[in-house]
Amino acid sequence: MSHPQLAIVIVNYRTADLTIDCLRSLDHQARALGAKVFITDNQSGDDSPKRIGDAITANGWSDWAMMMPLERNGGFAYGNNAAVKSLLRQDHPPDYILLLNPDTIAREGALAELIQFMETHPHAGIAGSRLEDPDGTAQRSAFRFHTIASEFEGGIRLSVVSRLLNKKLVAPPVSESACPTQWLAGASMIVRRKVFEQIGLMDEAYFMYFEEVDFCLRSARAGWQCWYVPASRVVHLVGQASGVTDPRLRKRRPAYWFESRRRYFVKNHGAMYALLADAAWTGGFALWRVRRFLQRRQDTDPPKLLGDFLRHSVFVRGFAP
Secondary structure: OOOOOEEEEEEEOOOHHHHHHHHHHHHHHHHHHOOEEEEEEOOOOOOHHHHHHHHHHHOOOOOOEEEEEOOOOOOHHHHHHHHHHHHHOOOOOOOEEEEEOOOEEEOOOHHHHHHHHHHHOOOEEEEEEEEEOOOOOEOOOEEOOOOHHHHHHHHHOOHHHHHHOHHHOOOOOOOOOOEEOOEEOOOEEEEEHHHHHHHOOOOOOOOOOOHHHHHHHHHHHOOOEEEEEEEEEEEEOOOOOOOOOOOOOOOOOOHHHHHHHHHHHHHHHOHHHHHHHHHHHHHHHHHHHHHHHHOOOOOOOOOOHHHHHHHOOHHHHOOOO
C-alpha cells in the first residue's frame, strides 16, 4: 500500500535534547509512512545543530531526517516557512506538511491517524492532534477565535461571566471525538499542501504566538475546514520549548507575545475592534485583580502583566499591525 507523501517540520531553538527525543518518537512512524523530517535551527547560537546532526547519524535516522540551519532567529513562523518553502518548490511536493513542536513526543500511530483523517475528509485543510501531558491527561488544544467578549471573559475570570459567554470561550472543554474547530495549537498541526498553495505561508511578522490563529483564520476565510483529531495523540511538554507558557515558572510575559496579539486583532479585525478588545481585557483584568486582592487569593499571574499589556496595547502603540 502506498502512503500519501508527508513531510514534518520541527523548529529548534536551543532545545537539542527535546528535539532528539521528539525524533526518537518519530523513528518507526516516519519509516512506516515514508515521511521526511526537516529540523530547522533558528540560529540557536549553541551546539544544537551539531548535537542533533550527530544524533541523526548515530541513530541511523539520516534516510528520513535532516538538519536545516538558518541564518537568523526569525521566530516560529520564519522557522517553519524556511522548510515549507523548500518543500513546495520540489518537483513532487508532499501532500501534507505536519508542523510539530520540539517539545512533543508522538504516541504510536499519531501520524497515521492524522493522514487517515485528512484522506477521508477532503474539505479539511488543517487538523490537529490531541495534546496531552505525559500521564495522558488531555490539554486544551482546539480553540475558538478571539473576540471582544472572549477577551473580557479571559480578563475577569468570573464563573458567572464564563457561563453567560459559554459560546465565546476561547478554550472549550476537550472533545473525546473528532470535531470541527476554529483554530488549533501549532504544537502538532497537519496542513494540506493545497492550503499553503492557496493562502500562502504563515505570517512571519508574528515572532511567536498568534501565528497559528492567524493562519487558521485565513484558511477558514478561504473555505477550508479545521478539525481536532483526538485519535492522534501527542505528548506536549507545555512551555518547555519557549519557557513562556509553563505556569510553574511565573515568568514575565515577553514583549513579542503582546505584539503578536495586537497584530492579530488589528490585521484581521481592524483598528476599532482591536481598541475594544484591548479595553475589554483591561477592564476585566482590573476587576479580577481587585477581586483577587479582596479575597486574598494567591497571585498566579505573570509579573507586571497589566502594565506590560497596556504598554503594548493600541492605546500606547497605535493601530499599526
